[in-house]
Amino acid sequence: MKLGKVEFCHFLQILALFLCLSGMNQAELSRSRSKAYFQSGRTRTKRSWVWNQFFVLEEYMGTDPLYVGKLHSDVDKGDGSIKYILSGEGASSIFIIDENTGDIHATKRLDREEQAYYTLRAQALDRLTNKPVEPESEFVIKIQDINDNEPKFLDGPYTAGVPEMSPVGTSVVQVTATDADDPTYGNSARVVYSILQGQPYFSVEPKTGVIKTALPNMDREAKDQYLLVIQAKDMVGQNGGLSGTTSVTVTLTDVNDNPPRFPRRSYQYNVPESLPVASVVARIKAADADVGPNAEMEYKIVDGDGLGVFKISVDKDTQEGIITIQKELDFEAKTSYTLRIEAANMHVDPRFLSLGPFSDMTTVKIIVEDVDEPPVFTSRLYSMVVSEAAKVGTIIGTVAAHDPDASNSPVRYSIDRNTDLERYFNIDANSGVITTAKSLDRETNAVHNITVLAMESQNPAQIGRGYVAITILDINDNAPEFAMEYETTVCENAQPGQVIQKISAIDKDDPPNGHQFYFSLTAEAANNHNFTLQDNKGDVTPYLSGAVNLY
Secondary structure: OOOHHHHHHHHHHHHHHHHHHOOOOHHHOOOOOOEEEEOOOOOEEOOOOOOEEEEEEEEOOOOOEEEEEEOOOOOOOOOEEEEEEEEEEOEOOEEEEEOOOOEEEEEEOOOOOOOEEEEEEEEEOOOOOOOOOOOEEEEEEEEOOOOOOOOOOOOOOEEEEEEEEOOOOEEEEEEOOOOOOOOOOOOOOOEEEEEOOOOOOEEOOOOOOOEEEOOOOOOOOOEEEEEEEEEEEOHHHOOOOEEEEHHHHEEEEEOOOOEEOOOOOEEEEEEOOOOOOOEEEEEEEOEEOOOHHHHHHEEEEEOOOOOOOOOEEEEOOEEEEEEEEEOOOOOOOOOOOEEEEEEEOOOOOOOHHOOOOEEEEEEEEEEEEOOOOOEOOOOOOEEEEOOOOOOOOEEEEOOOOOOOOOOOOOEEEEEEHHOOOOOOOEEEEOOOEEEEEOOOOOOOOOOOEEEEEEEEOOOOOOOOEEEEEEEEEEEOOOOOEEOOOOOOOOOOOOOOOOOEEEEEEEOOOOOOOOOOOOOOOHHHHHHOOOEEEEEEOOOOOOOEEEEEEOO
């Protein structure tokens, strides 16, 4: 017959009660059998009772008070002259005593887990004099345990982690169950552990509660989490024991046991030749089943005709390889490039090197697409010279531009009039020959900087720009001028030969070796014999001076 928890507890209570009743005489015989003698002059007392422990079964469910034991003194002759008094823990409230017989009963259900024992004091009094006939004695009522508490996992549920690919027997975590029953009495608090869910992957040591791996080579990439149910059963796991369970969530942590792999053996990307340097051409990514640092990788170009033209770096957030341009592309020079690219793990676990190289290769082909480019001048800056005496229509020089595209479209030229507001120059639309359009004056503008435009005939929106610096050469087309208007005063007593004024001249022209001026008096002034002019001949300076002398 299989008993439930409540029926089993009742059975134990009845059994314990029977044992207590059958052992009552034993408790009484534990007292010493001596008498007390009262003599005049001196009193000699022998202890006539010595109390040991009483035992009472916890969780008694009966309707009548539970018999605990009996107090008795040898002085008691059974004639009702002795009464028994009980004091101490639980006296009257829990434990009552029949003052005539000394029988002790428990009036309430007792729980050992709340209080394991009670200390009480007993007295035997003469009913007439109310004086003790025995010294007061202390005794203990101990609550005898029954298996009424199941093991409990106070720290559950548990979470733990263990590296994937761990060998069998690797410790994962230890679980602990506690049982409130008396560990010193019987097997009520002796717990054994077993695993109800989680086989065959994990096991638990019955005595310690240590959970260990039970299968080799568990792969996180196949399954990364397991839910275990662990049972703790008291009574050393025997039938009738109580049990409790807890859950343990075990996560397989990653190790680097997977190399990176490109999803494809080759890739192709088309890019326009006009793409600026440092632009992103493509993003490629090798797949890695690992996570975190174990999935970190680096990329490099190991071969191909694109070395130096392209470079590859890694996006640390996405682990993508980013291909960028290092040099300008030119469709007319090269229409495609081939790159051999390697992806390799940065953190390799030596334990798994036997699985093969932790890297992979792929090929990336980059197709350069033609872009309609503007005409290009043969020189970024043209330098030309022309005399300021040149007649209108004089040829100054020629510029040349061509269409760099494969179509080689014809080019037409024009002058950007924002750089030639006065329209001093013209350009032949077909040949690029630059001529003068009006008279030039070096003294007004010595250098003209103009911009020449070259447009494709088939696509006028494609415009190239060239720059021309035209230097105007000087001719002697300006007469000398006096540096200022002179007005001279002289004293009437001035001495002959005294210099009364120095005069100088300037010239707007710019001869390479400077100006040489000659000074003389006009014919009218030459007839005035009061003044003479001294010419400083041969003095080659920007400003030659003459001195007017008084004679």
